[in-house]
Amino acid sequence: MDPEAPREPGHSVSERLAAAIGSYAAEGGPSYQHVPSELVVQDFFDGIELNARALLRFIDTGKMPTAHELRPVTELAMARLANGAGLQEVIGSYQQVSADLWRRFVSESEPVDRDDVLDLMPKVTEYIFNVVTLIATEAAHRSADPRSEARDRDRAALDALLATGVAAGPFDVGRPCFVVAVFQLSGAPGAGSSVSALKSRVEAIVDVHLRLDLNGWVAVHWSSRSRQDAVADFRATLDRAHDETAVRCWAGIASSSTAAGVPDAYRTARGLAATAHALDRSEFLADLGNLTVEYLSAASGPDLPAVAELVAGVSAADPIFEQTLRIFLEENCNQLATARRMHVHRNSVTYRLGKVHALTGLNPLIFAQAASLHAALIARDLS
Known part of the structure; x- marks a missing residue:
């Protein structure tokens, strides 16, 4: 190719970078140890595109984007932290994705462009370092927020309740009934926004705490009402939330009249959700009443x-x-x-x-x- 010849539009840096992002997105994007991929994929790629535009402006002008301009990027990182991912995991994921995209960008460049592309490396490195610094700074700032401390305490209390049946923090209430729902997501691509909407609706239910994991999440509801009434009301609320968002998923549900029985209820709900998923059941909610034989068969x-x-x-x-x-x-x-x-x-x-x-x-x-x-x-x- 004649280096002096005009380049076709498809050879522009921005379009080639967009192509690299598209190919990465097609492979499903990053994964986290404690956050379902369906909650990550949609807004993650929105963040990548924003990053790409900001990086290109920095390359063109030499002016680093301000913290305010990169606020959507740091907010995405903070959302991952709030969902239970660690700071090192969030930063590591950002760095890994950046490295993957850069390798794709370089490998898919024409040979005549390689030297020019490699000359951009110092600016790319400077930009990534700036974003990582902003994420770490914002995380440090929010860690001192009393709301962040309260969220961490509640998360620890929920983990203790599910693992040992010891009620502490918000769960240390008089004569409660506990209802546990374990959500199993289908893994369908492109469902991120709907999954986020369902999560928000469940999280908004009074006296409910959520814990995320790779398969979906666990919702624990506590109530001073009778066990039968608490379960019925919680089921009805979950059904409405599911109908409003139309997310393809399953929820196993079980209950206990004591905190000590919560680990067993959690185990049962988890098994019900996994069984309903494996059998591709049409019903959203599964309990022992409507999935007894299937649950026992799976448990064998x-x-x-x-x-x-x-x-x-x-x-x-x-x-x-x-x-x-x-x-x-x-x-x-x-x-x-x-x-x-x-x-x-x-x-x-x-x-x-x-x-x-x-x-x-x-x-x-x-x-x-x-x-x-x-x-x-x-x-x-x-x-």
Whole structure:
């Protein structure tokens, strides 16, 4: 290429930098140890684009952006800290992403441009150092804020309650009922804004504290009302929040009438959420009342393959036998309803269920054996 020839628009620094950002975004972006990726991805890439524009202005003018101009960048970092990420993790993530983007930018530059691009390195380094300094300074300033200290104390109290059942801080109240909801996000890309909206709605519920993790978050609600009323009200509020945001996720829910029982409720809610996610259930909320067999099947762990083996021969013989069995169980063991749904004669359903009996030794027309077949199908789905 003639170095004196005019460059095409696609070769401009800003467009090439935008292309590097786009390719990085397509791979999902950064991850944090304690913050769900769905809460990070959307606003993170907004921050990258703002950073890129600020960096280009600095390269063009030599004038470092002010703290006020970079306020959206530092606010994103503060949001990560408030959600439970550590300062070193936040700064490390920023530096790692900056390095990744710079490597892409250099590698995707034309050979004739490489020397000019590498000459920009001192300014890029200076800019990154400036942003990291602003983040660290703002974090130090906010760490002295009483609200930050109170948030850290509440987070520690929540961790202690979930792990040991010891109530302290906001949970040290008279005769409370505790309701635990564990949210499992679907991991669908591009859902960041909706997930943030759902989190905000749950966080706004009176007497609720949240703790985030990679799969979603844990919400603990405490109430002086009866256990039944507290659970019913909390469920209704969560359902409304979910309907308003339409986030694809699941929430396992369990309760305890004492603080000492919270760790067990947390374990149950976590298992329910994971089971509903694994089975891709259509219902948002899952409790032991509507997911008993599925939850127990999932909890069997190493025994799942053995349970699933009970129905292995059914699908191997003819997939229609397994399909008929599944619909029969979904229709509460009603042969006529099964026949209508499958658009076949009832005698066909009877024949197919007879084949299931012959292949498994378990009769779907006997309740206890139908329950065993149901559990085996769930184990097959979870295996």
